[in-house]
Amino acid sequence: MRKLLLDAYAVLAWLEEEPGYLFVRDLLRQAQAGQIWCGVCAINLGEVYYRTCRKHSLPQADKHLALLLRLPWEIIAADNDLVWDAATIKGRHRLSYADAFFVACARRHGADLVTNDPEIKVLPERPPVIWPGVGDTPKE
Secondary structure, eight states, X not given: OEXXXXXXXXXXXXXXXXXXXXXXXXXXXXXHTTSEEEXXXXXXXXXXXXXXXXXXXXXXXXXXXXXXXXXXXXXXXXXXXXXXXXXXXXXXXXXXXXXXXXXXXXXHHTOEEEOOOHHHHTOSSOOOEEOOSTTOOOOO
16 A cells, blocks of 8 residues: 655645645545555644644644544654654754654655655655645545
8 A cells, every 4th residue: 555644744735725735635535545544743743733823823723633633644653763763864964853753754654755845855865755736636
C-alpha cells in the first residue's frame, strides 16, 4: 500500500482551501477508502495548531484540532528515537525543527512526503516529495 506523510504545509492548505487543497482532499478520501495510508507527525499538527491560533484565534484552532483528530490518518507521536533522528537531520541541514520531524517520520514509515515547502524540496537524501500542480488529482 502506498504510504504518504503530510506536513503542516499540506494540512494548512487543506484547512484554508489554499492552492493544493483539492489534492490533499483527494488523498484524504483515498485514505478513508483504505486505498492509501496517510500519516501526520504530532509535531506538525502542533505547528498547524499554533499557526491557526496566530492567524485566527484559539477557539478556531481548537475547532480545527477537533476536526484533524477525526481524519483518516495515523497521528505519529514523537518518541525519543524520533527526536534524535529529527535532531540529527536538523543538525545537518538548514530547515525548521518541525520539518526535520516530518522527514524523520517519513523515513521511519517508508512514506513519501506530501508538501510544497521549498525547504523540503531542496533537502538532499529525503524521501520523494509529492505535490503536483494545483487542481491535479493524486494517482494511486
